[in-house]
Amino acid sequence: MAPKITLYTSYACPWAHRSQIALRELKLAFQTEIIDLKVPRTAEYLxxxxxxxxxxxxxxxxxxxxxxxxxxxxxxxHPSHLEKTSSEPGAAKTLGDAIVKEIEPLLKDAGPFFGGSERLTLAEVDILLPPSFLPALEKDAPNFWKWANALTKEESVTYIWDEKKVTEGTITRLGLNKQ
Ligand SMILES: N[C@@H](CCC(=O)N[C@@H](CS)C(=O)NCC(=O)O)C(=O)O
Structure with missing residues (x-):
């Protein structure tokens, strides 16, 4: 059954614009409620x-x-063209390209963590990729490579990580053991 969706938005707001674009691209039907940002919010909206x-x-x-x-x-x-799932052909290449182009420059002053920090920052909490991912990145994205390796030595990152189990699960999920 189609979801019932209401977007509370302002056409002048770039953040709300993101939601407008996503809903339109996904061709989801939704109701629009315009919030007047020039006046205090109503109790209903709060x-x-x-x-x-x-x-x-x-x-x-x-x-x-x-x-x-x-x-x-x-x-x-709502799976769609907006984001490839990890098992779709090409997803790894697309992600690898995005790392080289978008993330690599952001890590040029990593020390070893984001923004020259010696300790983890929110960036590390939110973005987690194992360094075994895409070996080509060692050459194409050396900052990323160094950063990812430092990250996966942190206890807070590894304490729930069971590499063997995850690798076996991924191989089974992708059907790589049947080839
Ligand atoms: N981090 C928020 C930012 C949203 C935001 O700042 N919206 C502005 C309009 S662009 C707003 O609602 N301002 C109302 C106010 O400050 O009273 C998001 O990404 O949704």
Whole structure:
């Protein structure tokens, strides 16, 4: 059954624009509620998003706020051209290319972590990729390579990581053991 979706938005807001684009690209039907940002938020809207910001998305009975979370949720819930799943052919190459182009320059002053930090930052908490991933990156993205290797030596990163189990599971999931 199609979800019931309401987007609380302002057409002047670049963050809310993200949600507009995602919903349109995914061809999801949704109701629009324009929030006037020039006046204080109503009690009704504050009950939906106590921070009073747009966008907010009501998806069936769930409320989602923060535009990046809204987009990620929509993309995850409705597989589409917007994001390849990890088992689709080409996904690894696309991700590898994106690392070389987008992430590599951001890590030029990593020390060894983001922004020259000696300890983990939120960037490391949110972005996790094993260094065994795409060996070609050692040459094409040396900053990333160094960073990823430092990251996977941290106890907070490895304490739940069972490499053998995950590798076996991935091989089975991708059917690589049948070839
Ligand atoms: N981090 C938020 C930012 C959202 C945001 O700042 N929205 C602005 C409009 S562009 C807003 O609602 N401002 C209302 C206010 O500050 O009263 C997101 O990505 O959703």
């Amino acid at each position: 009950a939906i998003n106590p921070r009073g910001l747009v966008p907010a998305l009501v998806y069936n009975d769930e409320v989602l706020t923060e535009s990046a979370i809204v987009s990620q949720f929509l993309v995850d819930a």
